[in-house]
Amino acid sequence: MVRMSAQERRESVIRAATSEFARGGYYGTSTESIARRVGVSQPYLFRLFPNKKALFLAVAERCLEDTVRTFAEASEGLEGEEALRAMANAYTEVIAERPERLLMQMQMYVAVAAAEQQGDREFGETVRAGWMRLWETVHLPLGADVGETTTFLAYGMLINTLVAMGFPPAHRVWEGLYPEARIKGRLEK
Amino acid sequence: MVRMSAQERRESVIRAATSEFARGGYYGTSTESIARRVGVSQPYLFRLFPNKKALFLAVAERCLEDTVRTFAEASEGLEGEEALRAMANAYTEVIAERPERLLMQMQMYVAVAAAEQQGDREFGETVRAGWMRLWETVHLPLGADVGETTTFLAYGMLINTLVAMGFPPAHRVWEGLYPEARIKGRLEK
């Protein structure tokens, strides 16, 4: 038995829960499965988080935060075309190495409607605020161009979708999406 | 008590289930709630569909079919810029009048990962096949241009996401997305 501080444990729970929620979504994931992945008893999760919803929220916030940081770090000191290229490359890395983060994003977006329906307005607020932060984070380096920003985020959402559906990266549907192709396409215009 | 033929009943079950699954996803939706919406007893659903999964699959297939038809009908007889404009307008109508179809799309994409994890390869195949059909349906009228097709679908996925998150249509984040703005942006280039 490895003892950790509650704070460290909470961290590993968030990591494990990200993977689990990414596949199963909020309702399709049992706290049991998360606990098993962490290597801790199921009731102990409720010492670390007040309830399942709070855990999901923590995971969602982390997911947004990580994505924002990815773009912020990639575009640091760059502008326009260069920033676009850097951010696109950064996202490509996430696709390859952290696909669960993309899936978790979708689970989060989709969970808003369910929460809202049940009178939980707060979750939606959090996610929308996160999206706005994400929006600003890519907007500035792209020269504060609304069209560019929208397009960039749109490609991101398409990528999330293809990953969720399980299209292998070599599949035809990815053709128009690889940064090279995308940026080359833009430069040719 | 209104009696219907099993076939008619199945239709109304699919409609009701679309709304319910759209909000709650597969796991967040009880067959009870679907039955209540249809106005029929919960066990009767299992006379109409072998199990919950089959019902979800039927809803997913219908959702893809409807989307494909929307684009096919909108672009009939048109090409290039005109087809793009027509399909964008058609989708705008769906946003306003059938938002549950967009949400259901996302639920479907996201459900693939969960199904795949549980060894259900079939569901993913169905969804991917549907996506390919959708892809071809917009690809041809857009002049068989891979870049155009990718961009069009990307905007669609972004729209789905914004709808899911519950951003009102007048919100800033929609700015770059209204067909007028989008097409004008393209024309200016």
Added chain:
DNA sequence: GAAGTTAGTGATTGAGCACTAACTTACTTC
């Protein structure tokens, strides 16, 4: 080394849910 605190467990509960079985009610056909 005793007292106090923090990390963690095992057993349990009550609710919700997919699905079944057995039965009833309404329409159709001859």
Added chain:
DNA sequence: GAAGTAAGTTAGTGCTCAATCACTAACTTC
């Protein structure tokens, strides 16, 4: 109008799962 069939219901079962409770084991501090 009796027989057959298709539509629909009531009652119930077994399982899963979030959350609680009462407890133990390991560190910390003096």
